[in-house]
Amino acid sequence: MSGFSEKEEQKLLGTLERESENLGITERRQFLKNALLFAGGGAVAAQSGSLAAASSNLPPSVPSWTRSLGAGVLTNPYGKPSHYEKEVQRRTVPWLTADSISSISMTPLHKLKGIITPNGLVFERYHGGVPVINPDEHRLIIHGLVDRPIIFTMDELRRFPSVSEIKFLECPANGGMEWRGPQMEALQFTHGMISCCEWTGVRLSTLLAEVGIKTEGKWILAEGADGAGMARSIPMDKALDDAIVVYAQNGEALRPEQGYPLRLMNPGWEGNTSIKWLRRLEIGDKPWYMREETSKYTDLMEDGRARKFTFVQECNSVITTPSPEVPLKAKGWFEIEGLAWSGHGKIKAVDISLDGGVTWQEAPLKGLVLSKCLTRFSFMLNWQGEPLLLQSRAIDETGYVQPTISQLREQRGVNSIYHKNSIHTWKVNSDGSVQNVQLT
Amino acid sequence: MTKLALSALFCSSLLFGCGQNQSDPKQSDSVSNSSEQMTDSAAKQTLPQQSYNSGKPFSIGQPVSQDVIAGWDIDVRPDGLGLPKGSGSVEDGEELYEQKCALCHGSFGEGVKRWPKLSGGQGTLVEDKPEKTVGSYWPYASTLWDYINRAMPFTAPQSLEADEVYAITAYVLNLNDIVDDDFVLTQENFAAIQMPNKDGFYTDDRPDIKNPRCMSDCLDPAKIKETASLRGISPTDHFKNDGNTGVAYKEDDHQAASSETAEIDIDPEIKQTYDTACKVCHAGGLAGAPKLGVAADWKARLELGTENIYKNAINGLNGMPPKGGRADLSDETIKATVDYMLKMSQAE
Numbered sequence: 142m143s144g145f146s147e148k149e150e151q152k153l154l155g156t157l158e159r160e161s162e163n164l165g166i167t168e169r170r171q172f173l174k175n176a177l178l179f180a181g182g183g184a185v186a187a188q189s190g191s192l193a194a195a196s197s198n199l200p201p202s203v204p205s206w207t208r209s210l211g212a213g214v215l216t217n218p219y220g221k222p223s224h225y226e227k228e229v230q231r232r233t234v235p236w237l238t239a240d241s242i243s244s245i246s247m248t249p250l251h252k253l254k255g256i257i258t259p260n261g262l263v264f265e266r267y268h269g270g271v272p273v274i275n276p277d278e279h280r281l282i283i284h285g286l287v288d289r290p291i292i293f294t295m296d297e298l299r300r301f302p303s304v305s306e307i308k309f310l311e312c313p314a315n316g317g318m319e320w321r322g323p324q325m326e327a328l329q330f331t332h333g334m335i336s337c338c339e340w341t342g343v344r345l346s347t348l349l350a351e352v353g354i355k356t357e358g359k360w361i362l363a364e365g366a367d368g369a370g371m372a373r374s375i376p377m378d379k380a381l382d383d384a385i386v387v388y389a390q391n392g393e394a395l396r397p398e399q400g401y402p403l404r405l406m407n408p409g410w411e412g413n414t415s416i417k418w419l420r421r422l423e424i425g426d427k428p429w430y431m432r433e434e435t436s437k438y439t440d441l442m443e444d445g446r447a448r449k450f451t452f453v454q455e456c457n458s459v460i461t462t463p464s465p466e467v468p469l470k471a472k473g474w475f476e477i478e479g480l481a482w483s484g485h486g487k488i489k490a491v492d493i494s495l496d497g498g499v500t501w502q503e504a505p506l507k508g509l510v511l512s513k514c515l516t517r518f519s520f521m522l523n524w525q526g527e528p529l530l531l532q533s534r535a536i537d538e539t540g541y542v543q544p545t546i547s548q549l550r551e552q553r554g555v556n557s558i559y560h561k562n563s564i565h566t567w568k569v570n571s572d573g574s575v576q577n578v579q580l581t
Numbered sequence: 582m583t584k585l586a587l588s589a590l591f592c593s594s595l596l597f598g599c600g601q602n603q604s605d606p607k608q609s610d611s612v613s614n615s616s617e618q619m620t621d622s623a624a625k626q627t628l629p630q631q632s633y634n635s636g637k638p639f640s641i642g643q644p645v646s647q648d649v650i651a652g653w654d655i656d657v658r659p660d661g662l663g664l665p666k667g668s669g670s671v672e673d674g675e676e677l678y679e680q681k682c683a684l685c686h687g688s689f690g691e692g693v694k695r696w697p698k699l700s701g702g703q704g705t706l707v708e709d710k711p712e713k714t715v716g717s718y719w720p721y722a723s724t725l726w727d728y729i730n731r732a733m734p735f736t737a738p739q740s741l742e743a744d745e746v747y748a749i750t751a752y753v754l755n756l757n758d759i760v761d762d763d764f765v766l767t768q769e770n771f772a773a774i775q776m777p778n779k780d781g782f783y784t785d786d787r788p789d790i791k792n793p794r795c796m797s798d799c800l801d802p803a804k805i806k807e808t809a810s811l812r813g814i815s816p817t818d819h820f821k822n823d824g825n826t827g828v829a830y831k832e833d834d835h836q837a838a839s840s841e842t843a844e845i846d847i848d849p850e851i852k853q854t855y856d857t858a859c860k861v862c863h864a865g866g867l868a869g870a871p872k873l874g875v876a877a878d879w880k881a882r883l884e885l886g887t888e889n890i891y892k893n894a895i896n897g898l899n900g901m902p903p904k905g906g907r908a909d910l911s912d913e914t915i916k917a918t919v920d921y922m923l924k925m926s927q928a929e
Contacts, residue, residue: 228819228820232816232819234814234815234816235816236695236814238695239685239694239695239696240860240861240864240865241860242735242857242860242861243735268732269732269735269738270856270857273853282645282649282650282653284645284650284654289638289644290644290645290650291642291643291644291645292642292643292644292645292649293641293642293643294642297641297642297643298641300639300641301629301639301641302629302633322808322810322811323808323809323810323811324810324811324814324815325810325815326810326812326815326817327815327816327817327820330815330816346628347628347629347630350628350630350638351630351638351639351640351641351642353638362656364653364656368732368738368857369731369732369738370655370731370732370738370739372656372731420653421653421654423654423656425658427658427660429656429657429658429727430658430659430720430721430723430724431656431724431727431728432724432727432728432732435718435719435720435721435724435782436713436715436718436719436724436728439782441706441711441713443707444707445706445707445711445781446706446781446782446783447706447718447781447782447783448782448783448784448785448786448787449782449783449784449785450784450785451785451787452785453785453787455787455788465817465820466820492794492796496802497800497802497805497807498799498800498805499797499798499799499800499802499805500796500797500798500799501795501796501797501799502796530805530807534792534794536794541788542791542792542793542794543792544790544792545792548790548792549790552789552790553789556711560787568807568809576809576810577809577810578807578808578809578810579807579808580805580806580807580808581805581806581808
């Protein structure tokens with residue numbers, strides 16, 4: 142390619158490759174051929190968006206994409222986000238776990254809008270990796286203290302009346318790295334172990350009515366078909382209240398990462414109780430004390446004793462814009478936005494502080510306000526470069542007010558790992574950059 | 582179609598709505614306020630079986646025999662319910678533990694790298710850095726038996742015989758000074774085992790904090806102490822360098838190796854085998870395992886020939902269990918997986 146240095150040539154090829162990657166093979170070949178012809182003639186600037194002077198696609202110029210045709214239908218039979226959104230992905234902090242099979246990744250909350258988490262971005266938590274399950278060979282057995290033990294195929298489960306409900310799903314370790322002090326430099330890592338989807342399936346109470354629970358039946362063991370045999374004891378009250386045996390999320394079949402083809406959903410409760418790849422429900426008179434309800438997912442207090450069966454995710458909130466990943470890039474008006482949620486029900490109100498909790502004002506809630514569901518709040522700020530200590534404080538319908546980190550530490554010490562739902566602080570510097578800080 | 586069937590069809594779109602409105606007209610007010618309230622409260626009040634079938638089951642699904650259930654019914658409770666017949670000694674357990682467990686948990690339960698520590702830690706639960714082990718924290722021995730049986734060894738879950746589970750459980754209890762060296766654990770004596778921390782747990786007593794909803798003059802601004810987050814321990818390249826630098830999770834050299842050699846033709850099934858059976862040790866070099874992507878680790882072993890590597894992978898050597906603990910894999914699959922690892926390490 143004449144007229145280009147080797148470095149420029151590599152950059153050009155890289156750009157062309159990126160810009161053509163959503164095209165089919167034939168279109169891609171043609172695109173690259175045309176681009177190279179132009180490059181030979183030194184006219185590449187007119188054809189290639191990002192390499193060209195940035196102004197060529199801005200008015201008064203007519204952008205290249207307006208003077209050409211785009212890809213046709215079925216270029217992507219299962220659609221993907223724009224390749225300009227590539228950095229919107231799940232991430233993790235490598236030192237958190239020994240390996241990636243029993244590990245966790247976080248949702249990029251700073252890039253999401255509304256209350257629904259797209260299926261590909263729902264945070265992951267596996268105890269033995271993601272099993273590859275053939276739905277035709279998947280079975281759910283319900284047995285134990287029942288009148289009629291029953292085995293269900295997926296087709297049979299889909300014959301029951303279904304419900305669709307929007308509920309958050311949160312790991313109780315969300316924020317758990319910061320009991321002793323702030324450690325994470327990004328919203329994705331301070332709060333990303335939460336997602337919210339519309340879940341579709343059969344109420345567990347409907348299935349329990351089929352098998353007939355004996356009067357001694359007070360607990361249910363829910364067990365997964367994964368290599369960890371992930372299992373938790375669930376009290377009967379919850380099962381009869383709002384638990385759902387789920388086969389779809391956000392309109393499509395569950396993703397493998399989320400338990401395909403079948404999972405439990407215990408709304409408002411710590412995520413690990415919503416057993417994925419659900420294969421078995423056993424009714425018993427006592428809890429089982431599985432590994433994930435003794436060794437893990439128990440909350441060690443300062444006196445050396447530990448709380449067990451800490452199921453509910455208490456009221457919590459965080460500001461998502463601005464955040465370390467989304468600094469204020471100019472002076473003027475900005476929408477300050479965030480998420481609030483409570484495992485006890487609906488969000489009643491969210492208060493905002495700009496001065497580290499000295500004064501508070503109520504922020505409007507927007508969109509749907511549903512029980513045990515992410516809820517958006519927002520308010521407009523005319524920022525003129527002054528430093529801020531930005532906080533949000535959520536109140537749920539039980540009247541519970543989200544606590545401060547000092548209150549949590551005073552009550553529980555710093556070793557409980559789970560259920561840290563304290564008011565979070567973002568420090569906005571005068572240059573608009575945002576840092577994670579803790580105020581005590 | 583009968584009138585009843587028609588109404589059932591319409592009702593099915595309302596889920597529990599029909600039955601509920603008939604039995605409790607007041608509830609229809611809450612329907613207009615919130616569909617959420619309707620389904621939450623309706624679930625407690627009206628089952629679809631009541632609405633549609635006079636409370637009788639729909640009879641969807643098949644009756645299942647105890648023989649079929651038994652294959653999956655593996656749970657064990659603190660009172661010993663669910664334990665199969667069998668026994669295992671501390672002595673037998675030590676040998677099995679060395680073969681199947683020590684790789685990650687250490688010969689004395691001390692834990693390798695970030696893999697769980699199983700022993701020690703007694704008396705540390707009130708300390709600044711508590712060590713939560715089987716001996717210091719776990720309330721019931723049944724949890725140990727159940728977890729080893731359902732999920733261990735990590736790369737080959739549900740591969741152990743009942744007697745092996747008894748023996749390994751006995752040995753881990755022995756590592757924690759809970760049973761003597763000559764102890765034999767059986768179905769009969771199991772429930773008598775007392776764990777040191779059995780009384781260390783109590784049921785959730787939250788909400789435990791009452792934060793008043795103060796709106797002004799809540800704090801003295803001069804007394805606010807600010808602590809900044811630690812720098813450099815969480816990934817930031819993806820937003821600080823204003824662009825995407827790929828996934829934040831880098832497993833040692835492994836990610837780098839796989840992206841550099843992405844042009845290699847890979848059988849997805851073999852990659853899957855590597856990911857699920859081999860990666861745990863070979864990504865990070867656990868127990869001296871040659872690391873994927875590090876040619877030097879493999880070249881020394883290649884001097885003895887590829888056939889020798891196949892042999893060791895199939896039969897096991899030192900920390901390497903036979904077939905990585907996956908007896909279900911064929912020799913051919915193991916060989917193909919070794920080839921894959923050599924390719925990915927550019928050590929062919």
